[in-house]
Amino acid sequence: MDISMILLIIGLISIIASFFIGNYSNKHADELEKVSISLHEETNGLKKRIRIVEEELMIGTQPMTSVNKRKMAPQPKAKPIHNIIISQILSLHSQGYSVNEIAKRSSLSNEEVITVLHSKGVTT
The missing domain is CATH 1.20.5 (Single alpha-helices involved in coiled-coils or other helix-helix interfaces)
Known part of the structure; x- marks a missing residue:
C-alpha cells in the first residue's frame, strides 16, 4: 500500500469520528x-x-428617649445618626481618640461627635 492511501483512509476515519465527537x-x-x-x-x-x-x-434608626433629648442642644433639621456610628464613636472615645480624630473617622462634624458623646453620658 502506498503512504498516500494510508493517509487518505486515516483522514476519512477522522472526519467520520468528528461527527460523533x-x-x-x-x-x-x-x-x-x-x-x-x-x-x-x-x-x-x-x-x-x-x-x-x-x-x-x-x-x-431607633428614636432617642426623652431623657437623651433633654440633654442634647436643639439642632435644626439634624439628620439622625445611626446606632452603628454611635457605637463606633463610643468605641473610638474609649480607645483614647480625640474628638477631631473621631469626627474624621466617622464622617461627622466635631459638634455632632460631642453631641453623641454627651447624649450617652460621656464627658469630653
Whole structure:
C-alpha cells in the first residue's frame, strides 16, 4: 500500500469520528450555559438582598428617649445618626481618640461627635 492511501483512509476515519465527537462537546456547552445562567440569577438575587439590607440599615434608626433629648442642644433639621456610628464613636472615645480624630473617622462634624458623646453620658 502506498503512504498516500494510508493517509487518505486515516483522514476519512477522522472526519467520520468528528461527527460523533461533536455532539459530546455540545452537551458540555449546554451544561456550561445552564450553570452560567444560574450563577447570574444567584448574583442578581444577592445584589437585591444586599440592597434591602443597606436600606434597612439606613432606615432602622431607633428614636432617642426623652431623657437623651433633654440633654442634647436643639439642632435644626439634624439628620439622625445611626446606632452603628454611635457605637463606633463610643468605641473610638474609649480607645483614647480625640474628638477631631473621631469626627474624621466617622464622617461627622466635631459638634455632632460631642453631641453623641454627651447624649450617652460621656464627658469630653
